[in-house]
Amino acid sequence: MAVLLLVLLVLAISYASSLKAFLQQRDALATAQAQIAESSAAIKELEGQKARFDDPEYVEALARSRFGWVKLGEIGFTVIDADGNPVGKGPELPAATQEAAAPEWYSTLWTSVEVAGGVPQKTSPATTDEVVKPQKQDEDQ
Known part of the structure; x- marks a missing residue:
C-alpha cells in the first residue's frame, strides 16, 4: 500500500512539472501570436500608406x-x-535627423590622427610608498 502511494506521489509530481511547462509554453505561444497579429496589422497599414504615395x-x-x-x-x-x-x-518641414548632425568622416579621421600624434601627459613621479622593491633571491640557488 505504501509503495503504491509512493508511486502515485512520484507520478503526480512529474505530471505537475510537465503541466507547468505546458502552461508556460502555451502562454508564450499566445503572446507570440498576439505580437505577430499586431505586426501584421502594422505592416498592412504601412503598405496602405505606401500605396497612397504612388498617387x-x-x-x-x-x-x-x-x-x-x-x-x-x-x-x-x-x-x-x-x-x-x-x-x-x-x-512645416520635417525635423532634422541625427544623420545630418553627425560629423563628416574626414573630420573624425583627422581627429583620430591628432589624438594619435599627441604627446602623452606627464605623470607625477611615484612616491616611495608606491615603489615596488624587488624581492631578494636566496643566494643558495
Whole structure:
C-alpha cells in the first residue's frame, strides 16, 4: 500500500512539472501570436500608406498642405491675426535627423590622427610608498 502511494506521489509530481511547462509554453505561444497579429496589422497599414504615395494627386495635395507649395501662376497667401501671427497651422518641414548632425568622416579621421600624434601627459613621479622593491633571491640557488 505504501509503495503504491509512493508511486502515485512520484507520478503526480512529474505530471505537475510537465503541466507547468505546458502552461508556460502555451502562454508564450499566445503572446507570440498576439505580437505577430499586431505586426501584421502594422505592416498592412504601412503598405496602405505606401500605396497612397504612388498617387501623384495625393503627393501634390500633401505638398500643398504641409509645405504651402503652390503651382506656377498661383498666388499663395497666409491669413494673419491682429497680432501678426499666422492663423492655423502653417507650412512645416520635417525635423532634422541625427544623420545630418553627425560629423563628416574626414573630420573624425583627422581627429583620430591628432589624438594619435599627441604627446602623452606627464605623470607625477611615484612616491616611495608606491615603489615596488624587488624581492631578494636566496643566494643558495
